[in-house]
Amino acid sequence: MYSMTGFGKGDYRESGLEIGVELKSVNNRFLDVSVRCPHVLNPYEETMRTLIREKLSRGHVDVFVSLLDKREKERKLYVDLAAARAYAEAAKSLKEAFPEITDDTTVTFLLKSPDVVRTEESTEADEALEEGVKCALLSALESLKEMRLKEGERLKADLLARMETIASLREKIAERAPLVAEEYRKKLTERVTEFLGGKVDESRILTEAAVFADKCNIDEELTRLSSHIAEFKKICKEPVVGRKLDFLVQEFNRECNTICSKSNDSVVTAYALDMKNEIEKVREQIQNLE
Numbered sequence: 001m002y003s004m005t006g007f008g009k010g011d012y013r014e015s016g017l018e019i020g021v022e023l024k025s026v027n028n029r030f031l032d033v034s035v036r037c038p039h040v041l042n043p044y045e046e047t048m049r050t051l052i053r054e055k056l057s058r059g060h061v062d063v064f065v066s067l068l069d070k071r072e073k074e075r076k077l078y079v080d081l082a083a084a085r086a087y088a089e090a091a092k093s094l095k096e097a098f099p100e101i102t103d104d105t106t107v108t109f110l111l112k113s114p115d116v117v118r119t120e121e122s123t124e125a126d127e128a129l130e131e132g133v134k135c136a137l138l139s140a141l142e143s144l145k146e147m148r149l150k151e152g153e154r155l156k157a158d159l160l161a162r163m164e165t166i167a168s169l170r171e172k173i174a175e176r177a178p179l180v181a182e183e184y185r186k187k188l189t190e191r192v193t194e195f196l197g198g199k200v201d202e203s204r205i206l207t208e209a210a211v212f213a214d215k216c217n218i219d220e221e222l223t224r225l226s227s228h229i230a231e232f233k234k235i236c237k238e239p240v241v242g243r244k245l246d247f248l249v250q251e252f253n254r255e256c257n258t259i260c261s262k263s264n265d266s267v268v269t270a271y272a273l274d275m276k277n278e279i280e281k282v283r284e285q286i287q288n289l290e
Contacts, residue, residue, distance in 0.1 A: 003151035008144025016071035037065035
């Protein structure tokens with residue numbers, strides 16, 4: 001079980017390249033990745049996103065990448081002869097227009113002219129840079145997942161403890177529920193006897209008690225709660241559980257609300273409200289799970 005909250009850091013230092021990657025993740029319904037890196041690394045942003053999608057399924061992830069490039073890069077100079085020729089022709093035209101001006105047009109002059117010479121780096125350097133970014137990012141992802149796993153296991157222990165509390169409350173309700181109809185029958189008999197002066201239609205009392213018992217019967221809700229508790233524990237053994245548990249908690253709430261509306265008993269209602277409180281705490285914790 002993994003939490004969506006964590007921090008990871010990875011580094012790559014080799015052949016003059018020093019690359020650092022830091023990852024910070026927080027809760028989010030889906031996987032959302034934000035990358036901040038030097039402009040020279042922009043071509044590899046999609047590669048970084050792909051690697052993150054392969055390792056993580058949910059959470060907002062901020063990616064911070066630093067780069068120090070100390071390599072001696074192989075560079076090629078591209079000379080734009082058309083641009084140089086245009087500069088030379090312009091200089092010639094100016095000389096003809098102003099013959100009194102000394103003509104200092106030289107090769108050095110042309111080399112310094114804008115857009116005549118451009119630097120092109122070799123493709124091998126780009127491949128090395130991409131590989132370095134991937135190595136640093138994978139290291140950071142492993143660090144992040146390790147931290148998310150530790151936090152997830154802590155949350156798992158808390159959730160299972162709360163589930164035991166819910167199971168205990170469910171048992172208390174199950175013990176109390178059969179007594180509710182019997183207490184209602186006794187109270188009804190006492191009131192009717194008092195009102196009619198001892199003349200009681202026992203069959204009518206039993207009928208009223210049976211109708212009441214049917215209305216407040218919560219056997220199905222209790223059975224479903226037992227099933228939900230077992231399913232909750234089963235899901236907790238899986239690595240990615242957030243969405244499943246979130247749906248299951250909605251079912252817990254539904255059964256608990258039905259028990260509150262049908263119970264007609266202050267003791268059962270009190271237990272059910274305590275259960276709702278625990279379910280809400282479980283729901284809040286689940287929002288942190290991947």
